[in-house]
Amino acid sequence: MRAMVMTDFGGPEVLVLQDFPEPDCGPGDLLIRVHAAAINPVDCKTRMAPRWGDRAPPMVLGFDASGVVEQVGSAVEGFAPGDAVYCSPSLLREGAYAELVAVDARVVARKPETLSHVESAAIPLAILTAWEALHDHARIQTGERVLIQAGAGGVGHFAIQLAKAAGCTVVTTAGYPESMALCRDLCADEVIDYTTQDPVEAAGSCDVVFDCVGGEVFNQSIDCLGVGGRLVTIVPGLPGDQINKLFGKNASLHFEFMGSAVMHERQPETQAAILAEVATLADAGKIKPHVSRIYTLEEIPDAHRQQESQRTLGKLVVGMT
């Protein structure tokens, strides 16, 4: 099959379109014909890493997929060839920058009926991250004040929508006119322009802060937190020098790592359950992925360059047809 193969660790140029062996469909797997995949920051980090667990190039990245079931593993129930599905393939197996991907059936759900494959592929990894951060870690409640740091990004723009769907007051930060416009379009209640406003002053005291930026913004996030507040971060390499401020607030700090459920075999079926609920929300018009650009399989190196620019609105998607 055709695949965009990571031939070595390094810059975008290590991604080369090649013929690659079709993945085996294990007894617990679904083999999915990929109609669309998406780009995530973790793709670029994996590519630039000095190593990636036990895995070594050549390997195929791509941790979002929307497509059609081609083959059903012998132990799998509830799926049939022809089903339109979406999922986040495991970080530990070959990914979705390819014509076919094999995925543990326990993480797969029917794709939203009202969305295209391109739109559906934009959803899984980013929304699973936002969902786990807001619902499993922070346990957001109706009426709470929730600050999303970087609301126009891949994870952030879903976080705004999930928090709104849960009945929260959503405050978000953005730094470009088009980012602010997207946040407003997604019905964020307050949009803070961090280039002209002090986010700590503007955000006030929040019940929950979801930090998708890290570094100095992590320390700012601590200052935006009210008593009993919950701070969730998805960005490694945090400065730890301000964490003692969290005592006076009786607060908590949550480290969201989306892959861990699957990687450590901790109830991977929760991913399918979340994606099924998200499909219902999407079909009800309550979740809308923002796809800012569609690439072909061949153009994935360009998509990586755009992802690394840190100026991507919503998601970059790879259309396979």
Place this chain on the structure above:
Amino acid sequence: MRAMVMTDFGGPEVLVLQDFPEPDCGPGDLLIRVHAAAINPVDCKTRMAPRWGDRAPPMVLGFDASGVVEQVGSAVEGFAPGDAVYCSPSLLREGAYAELVAVDARVVARKPETLSHVESAAIPLAILTAWEALHDHARIQTGERVLIQAGAGGVGHFAIQLAKAAGCTVVTTAGYPESMALCRDLCADEVIDYTTQDPVEAAGSCDVVFDCVGGEVFNQSIDCLGVGGRLVTIVPGLPGDQINKLFGKNASLHFEFMGSAVMHERQPETQAAILAEVATLADAGKIKPHVSRIYTLEEIPDAHRQQESQRTLGKLVVGMT
């Protein structure tokens, strides 16, 4: 009234037995005749602090009380003079090292019927801390593996009992023969001697770690945490250099500060609800305070010295009769 007054910030010698004005019983207060008070580490920290919020000596410490209602504020319902009660008086008002203490009625509960005032006074602040840490922050579940760092201390010995009452497997650390004996007596499932064993190796992978020690033990606690684990700490001045390890574990870090509910007027009535539930557990024999020594009001400076020795088993109590 007679009170052990903190006449200045400083060593135990600043505590002087004096005549002190009786506290006013405000409309929302209960005036309690103190039969017993208890010593907590926060008493010593307050005494040694360069300052304490807006408060200044002369002031009365003592943040645990068991006694009898002497007077009921005009707006208070559900209490009558003569009721035997226990509570943790606010850090922001005059405390219980005195014959009388005035307390917001919303934090007061009936004392356990089967326990003496001395035993009851040992309970409030420490068990509220352990309860909020384990139930509100870590949300311990039946069957989970819970590590209590320093299980023989004031907070730790209640934490062991609460986690056992919740059906957890309880692992704890201790460093002296008498500490280990107390932990075993409280039915800890595994007692790690940290002077001869490596706690990280011995504890294995825990769902919840409750760190009552801080410093290097905080970093050890991170290493004892399994995937999806929750680490709760009550010790300020934490090193922050290891927190990024919590990402790979999809873990959370909780900063328990018992006084915050009352200090910030965030549902102070939850304190009374917890203490009422604890009284039921105590009367059922499931919570047993360990009082290692009883002091008189005059002997409080000695009690502070003992508390600061860091070798106190369970609680030090002040009997007022």
